[in-house]
Each structure stands twice: as C-alpha cells, then as structure tokens.
Amino acid sequence: MGGPTRAITLSRTISGLLVDLDYLVVDEKKPVVRLWIREGRESIQVLDENFEPYFYVIPSPEYDLGQLAEEIGGVEYEGVAVKRVETISLREGLDQKPMLKVYTHLPGDVPKLRSAIRHVVGVESVREADIPYVCRYLIDKDLSPSKGVLVHAQSRDGAWWATEDPVNLDSVDSQVVVLAFDIEVYNPHVNTNPDRDPVIMVGVATNTGFETCLKAEADGEKTSDKEVLESFVECVKEVDPDIICGYNSDNYDWPYIIKRAKKNRVELSVGRDGSTPSSKPAGRIRKIKIVGRANVDLYKVVERDLPDVKLKTLENVSEHLGVVKHVERVNIPKDMIWAYWDDPEKRETLRKYSLDDVRSALGLAERLLPLQAEFSQLTHVPLDDIPSMGRGRQVESYLLYEAHRRGIVAPNRRGVESPTTYKGGFVLTPKKGIHEDVVCLDFASMYPNIMLSYNISPDTFCPNCGDDEAYVAPEVGYKFRKSPRGFFSDILANLIEKRAEMKAQLRSMSPESSAYKTLQVKQQALKTLTNSFYGYMGWQVARWYQLECAEATTAWGRHTIKNVIQKARDMGIEVLYGDTDSLFCKNSPKVEVFVREVNREYPLELEYKGVYRSIFFTSKKKRYAGLLDDGTIDIKGFEVQRGDWSELAKEVQEKVISHILVDKSPRKAVEYVRRVVEELRDRRVPLEKLVIYKTLTKSLKDYKSKQAHVIVAEKLSDMGYVVEAGSKIAFVVTRGQGKMSENAEPIETAKLEEVDTNYYIENQVIPTAHRILEHFGYTPEDYRGTGKQATLTSFM
C-alpha cells in the first residue's frame, strides 16, 4: 500500500479443443484473432495479434520485380494503403516463380487493394485475395478447428494473449458441450408470424444430461414469451455450450427467436462475449453466427448427408437413425399445437412433445456431428461452416491448405462461362430376365485410383509432352507427365494411404469400442473427400478446374471397364450388366481366376461386392433387384427407391419383387396386385399412402410448365404457406376434368372421398407393378381383376 504499483504478468499454457474462431479490429488499425478453446470444463478465449493479412501478386515475366514491388508498396486506394511488400518464390503449376507478397493493415483492405492493384501495369494476376482472414490464419498457422490446440498465453488487460504461435495437439481430453434446442410457437392461424404469435415453449437438451422445457407465461388470454426467451438466454449462459444445434434452426428457430426478442426487448446475449446472434448471408442462404460457439443447423447436414431419407422431417430422420422411434414419441398434429397449449389438460402432452423434439435433435447431433467435426479438422474449416458447404468447397478448402504447405500459389476462382459438358461412365445394357447365382464385382474407388495411377492433375497435364514421357489417355488422347508426381495425385496418394492404414487398424479393433467408432468416422471422411476430387476437377467454377483431367479420368474408366468386360467374355464368363466401375457376372470358378488376372494387369483393385442368389434385370439400365446371399433384397433405380411415388405404388412394387425373387411366383404377385386394385376401388386405402411428394427446385415464377406440384405450391402459397425453392410439396390426385395437375390437391386440404382412385390404379399401381411383371408375360388387363378379360387375353 502506498508503494508503486507493479503490473503482475500472469502466464499460462492452454491446451484444449479449438471450438471456433473469429477476429476483431482494435483501434481501427489492427486485427486480432480470437480463439475459442475448450479446456477441460473451462472455456477460454485467447487473442492472437500476430497475423497480418496479405495476398499475392504475380508479375508479368518481362517486368522488373523490384520496381513493381516499389510501385505496389506505394499504392493507396479509397484511403487504404499497402502496409509492405515482400518478394518471394512460389510454384505455379510445376514452375517456380518470383512473386510479391502484399501485406495490408486490415483484413477488409485486401479486397479493396486487390481491385486497385489488379490494373497496375506489370501485374499479371492477383492471387489468394479472396481467402477470408480467419481461413488464412488457420492455413498459415497449420491449425484445425474441432481439433486440439496448445497455446502459451499471457494476461493483459483482462484477456489472454498468445505469446507464440499456437500449435496442433493430436489428442485432448476436453469434452465439448452440445446444446440442442427447439421452439414451439402458438399457431392458431395456418402459418406462424413473429409479429403476432409468441413462442410458447423452448425445449433444451444437452449431451451432459441436462434437459428442460421452458414454458411461456400463460396469463389468461394473453401469452407472454418475454420470460421464456429470457430463461433461454440464461439457460445457454449456464450450460455454456461449445456447439448449439437445432433442426432447421438457421431458417426458422433463430430468425423467429431473434424477432420475438426484439419485439419483447429481450437481450439475446447467447454469444460467449455477450453478443447477440448475427444473421449473415452465406451465398444464397442465411447463416446464423454466435460468437464463440459453433452454431449447427442439423437440417442442412441431413439434406447433404442422408439422401436415403426422402422426407426430411425431424420425426422421420430421427426414426431412420433410430434416435427416437415414432411409436415412442408423443405425436401431435403440427397445426394443433395452439390447441394443446390453450387446453390446460393437454399442455403437459405438449410439453412432452416438445421434449421429444429436442431429444430427437440432440440424438441427431450425437449421430451426425462426429463426421462433421472430422470434415472440419480435415479441411481446416470451422465446424460452423461445414454444414452449408458443398463437397466442392470442402475439397477446395483442403486443396488451399495442401497448396500452401507445398509452396503452391492457388489459381483464382473462375467465372461462369458457357457451360461445357463431357463424356462420363460406360453403362452396359443389362441382359433381361432372372439370373441365379450372380456375382457383383467393382473397382474400389475407381476414379481416384485412375487419377493416381496415370498422374492426372491440373499441373501434370501436358499437351506438348512426348509419348514416352507421358501417360496418354484413351479416346481423348490427353497427355499427363509421368513425373514428377502431380499436386492432385500426391494428395490422393496420401489420402488413400492414410485410409488404408486406418482400415488395417480397424480390423484389429473391437467394433463396439468407442475408439473403433471414432476411427471409422475418420476413415469415412477420408473416403468421401477422396471420392470428391474427380467431380471437383470437372466443376466449372473450381479454382483447379481442368476439363481435360476430368475427361481423361472418365476415358480411362470407360476403357478399363470395357476391356475388362471383354476379357471376362473371352474367358467364357457371362457378363450380365455393368455400370461405370462395376460388372455383374454369372458365378463360376472362372471368376476367381478372372479377378486375379485383372488385378495383375490393371493398376486398380477389382473387388467382390456381393453374391446374388437371384437377380432380376429389365432391359433398362440402372434398374435391378436382387436377392443377396444374406437374404436381403437389394433394389436399385426402381420406383420403390424413389421419393416421388406414392407409398402405395412403392409398396406394391416391393411386394411384387419379393414374390418374384423369394417365392418365385409371378402368379402370387399378380393376385396381390389385383387385391390392391380392388381395395383402391373400394377406397380401403389410407390417404397417407396416396400422397405424392415432389420438390420445388426453383421459385414458382420460374416454371415454364405447370406440373402438379407447381400448381399445388401456388395453392399453398395463396393459403399463406411459405413455399420456395427446396420445399417438398405433398399432394394427392382427386377426381375432376382435364389435366392431372389441375386435379392435384395439397395434402393439407385433401379428403379420401375425393381421391381419383382410377388415377392411382392406372398411373401409380399398375405401371410400377407392370414394370416388373411384363417380363413374365402378363398384360395390364391381368391386374384389373375382371376375370373375363384375363381369361380372354391369356386365351389369345
């Protein structure tokens, strides 16, 4: 006391999981990266001021580099100046080139200076000026989000500042905290309107075992949601989750809560720095950001990663993943939620319903997040951004990281040019009929392995190479240097090798162990990434787009499968069907020899995929049904597999196939179809089985032809529903004059009495059944059930 005060500097080492990161600008002159780290039970923010924004300039070959550096160093544009310029050497393609590294003061200066410098004389091109600052930071510091990080920090001004570059940690014992939430809204009108309808419940569940349903204050007629929103904020602060999940939360729950909070003057301070969620456009869609936490909309994950679930409601997906079974959950019609709220006796049921929803969401999170986190680690992209990224952008993020490590300067994103297309895989017309004992063979990861084997990569493409120093693609004649190994081939080699190691390791582990499951997910992510490279090369807006590479890859694919089919036939093996990388052969001892020889002759691996006790082909490609060894039925391409046919039609087709393959009785199948037709005539079929779902792929005004789902969507829109690109439209066909589309009714208003049973008989049940049964000599008359005609046709 009384003596001179001495600043005490505390320092500590933080090791934990890198949850999220962003940056601030301090004093309008300096960017500071904020790392949000989960260390054990604690969440810590570490600031890093040691990273300057920059981009590259490639000089014109004839221009003096020193002079250009000086000129660019003096560039000032819209009050923004270049900070400094360095000369460096980087690779473009296979060539090492001198370039300029242009530093700026702030991240926001980069795009401004790019547009000014692009036009400076002597500048050939400006590169990597469109990489967001935070991504740049992760790439340059070799850090991965959703992975361990170790950082030494000192305290200053009440915060922790990194004293050295943070480094990767392979294992951390931090348990991330996941919070799932789901809101229920008072909805006496058809649609919900945040200006009018309050939030009545917020279900919250966490992976730490906490669970609650926050309820609004029901005060007689007037319901206030001020308190429920405040409790939600308190709840988030209390739990302090690293990840917040919802189902369709970016498009519904968050925007709704944000509007209600504004209306009620509630401070929605759920960010780790006390900030409120921000809504920023990410491409065409909206993305909600919460500071210090990863905000994950599970619907987006499901949309991209679960194509097998045709109708992506929370209930359906949760049923499909075995998270919360339909029979175990409280089911309330969505449009009756308000009534359950109003009735004090039913309110408890609504509470349970809300809890079931949020448990489903949490269950989905637990099932889906590990893979997303793996992608986040692999591609060096914050978990937050993973769900809204397509495969192309994931590949690109990974490539940017790998390019930096190799001293390669990335090409710029391309603009949209005139669309070009190229030839793809070869499909063999199947030999129609039922075949017994058929073996299915396929080339493992055919395209990646072709790219690897023939060194196909944008930087090895070499039109002027001699034939001896290059691999020459069949049909198209494109050449690729045999050495050195290309950028893509090198990456693929690493990915494939890494995955092979993991698979070997998995074989020695117990499938029940959690380590097995973790490794399984890692392996899965590597596979998906590896398989996305071919498509990436043919993606027209890709930085590393190279049409010739994509063309050569498919050309080698066609060449291989055609030759292999020929070889099998030459050996006396009957080949029944093949598609791109697979072939179906009549089983015989020769097959084993054939596979061995193919694997010796080609730089690819031909594998056994399965044996069918019997398999059925029509003469159409991409459609078959087979009974596998283990008794399961494998159906491809047929309507059963499709989301745009009525449940009834799909069920009929599936049973027909089963009668054919398992019972070997087309007669039973026909009798069954006839019974269904009769039931339909008598209207003894539940309405739900008649619903047809079709997706609106663009906005209503853009349709040239008015098909059923478009007309139904227009009706729904008039009724106040939100219909937009991506909406699934559910309708049934009712009786009436004229076009089918004009008689389609939204399921919301449809009644069984009005259903056009004839449409379902003639356009749903009979065509799908006949697609199979026509190959057994039946005619459509045979299903219609009038005994006379059946006899007549069989007589004739």
Place this chain on the structure above:
DNA sequence: TGGACCCAAGGCCAT
C-alpha cells in the same frame, strides 16, 4: 375435336 405422336421440362436415382 379427339387421338396418335413427338419432344422438352422436370425430378430423382446409379455410379
């Protein structure tokens, strides 16, 4: 005016 015929639009699936 209705039916036969053809083609494009549209959606979804196989690989």
Place this chain on the structure above:
DNA sequence: TGATGGCCTTGGGTCCAG
C-alpha cells in the same frame, strides 16, 4: 456452388381423320 448417364411422367405442341 462436385460430375455424367439414365428412366419415367406430364405438359404442350403438331398433324390428321372424321
């Protein structure tokens, strides 16, 4: 905002017989 190959239904047009 990874790729091409493929199947099928419906709408929307033309042509033609009656």
